[in-house]
Amino acid sequence: MGTTQLEAVQEPKYWHLKTVLNDALDSEFEVGEILPNERDLAARFGVARATLRQALEQLELEGRLQRRRGVGTTVAPPRMGVAVGPSSDVWPGAGRDAWRTIGCVEAVAPGSVAALLGTGPDETVHTIRRERVMQGQPVATELLYVPPVSVPGLSAMLSPAAHAPAVLRELHLLELEGEDRAVELGSARAEDAKQLDRLPGAPVLVVTTRYFAQGRVAAAAVATYRADTCRLTFGHSGAIEVTHHQPDSDRQAS
């Protein structure tokens, strides 16, 4: 008796903390500004560091913060709008398509890719690695898979440097009949994480594209976008323009 229900909190501390921090970011910090370190912040809010970190993790997931080991936690700029498609149905690597080719190897496709291409389980495919940079920052890496049957004119014994251009050149000879995309959430593998300047396991948006030609899937691409910094746009009438960040207590993401 006598214990009045002063607060029907039931809201987890880290959740409340997150909204408090979110509001503080809008009103008291500039983009790029560095926050106090985690130990200080935790002490200031009277919670354990792990609890504080739970709030920071969510804010980073939503693109509000950027944390770097050895450096600190900074206020992130609004997410970049990244045009993903449909880009008037052109082959990858044609003209200026925002991607930079890194290299190409011939290797057996992993099972999931073989399923996409409809090839046999142990068939080798040309695998072109590319990366996409926006505003000086790497935002995506991609593996483009091209089965040999899609590039019949490819001469054997190419130098590594000539491999990727030759595959793309042959691929462009086909008539592209359409493309197909899927987006899902994933976590960065070690290799991709390194290229994206993130830690392994960082959340990424995985974009899977199928390119159709000759009534088949002539090529497939698996692109890995940084989920914290990117907003993928699928423009019919042009991409959604990036606006300046707006304080918005109702927000789910930037």
Place this chain on the structure above:
Amino acid sequence: MGTTQLEAVQEPKYWHLKTVLNDALDSEFEVGEILPNERDLAARFGVARATLRQALEQLELEGRLQRRRGVGTTVAPPRMGVAVGPSSDVWPGAGRDAWRTIGCVEAVAPGSVAALLGTGPDETVHTIRRERVMQGQPVATELLYVPPVSVPGLSAMLSPAAHAPAVLRELHLLELEGEDRAVELGSARAEDAKQLDRLPGAPVLVVTTRYFAQGRVAAAAVATYRADTCRLTFGHSGAIEVTHHQPDSDRQAS
């Protein structure tokens, strides 16, 4: 001296644990099967429960597991392919479009929505809440914002039940000129989480759609998809078919 570098581990325990569990899920468990509880699993692997949970969290993020408080951890089925667009450019709510209308209110649009619509900051808009169910499971909730100027013929003083249908009916009178989409990662607000049968903060894919008519943005929708269970498909030539789960050590996501 004497201390040979036996293992250049450097790989975090939870990361290694994740790959071990991932492989075990492929080889030793069926979809829907329930895993041992977290305390037992942690003991079995000789780690603290928090560390084990770090691995489980990632696997859940990647759609491999489903955890429910009071119940347990189960092996998740492969993600559902959910067609998002372009659906031959039709207005939402026209014909059978996979969504179920829940209700409609007239309220001031949050800042981010006002920016999408190009309306003033304190203008009220019709706000239709809808939900999308697939295979008996709610996969998305949506708020569809329609400024009054887009539905000029709407009669005032509608009963709550008649509100949403009336707004949609008026909206369909306009000629739809195009649509525009963006996808980004977010975390579920309390309200959405409840509707999606998830905890607040659960990872979601936020799809923002702009509908163009009369040279303006005539309506906008913000849809919130469960990131753990959904793969969003943007089909030109049809959505990517769901295939059965394939063991694939190279995976990033299902």
Place this chain on the structure above:
DNA sequence: TAGTGGTCTAGACCACGAA
């Protein structure tokens, strides 16, 4: 070398679902 975020531990208690 100092300071940051990242990992890990060994507990405790709470909220929820099912029996």
Place this chain on the structure above:
DNA sequence: TCGTGGTCTAGACCACTAT
């Protein structure tokens, strides 16, 4: 009521970056 996952604590040590 019991077992589950969810939250929280107060530490410790490690890996990385900048100086």
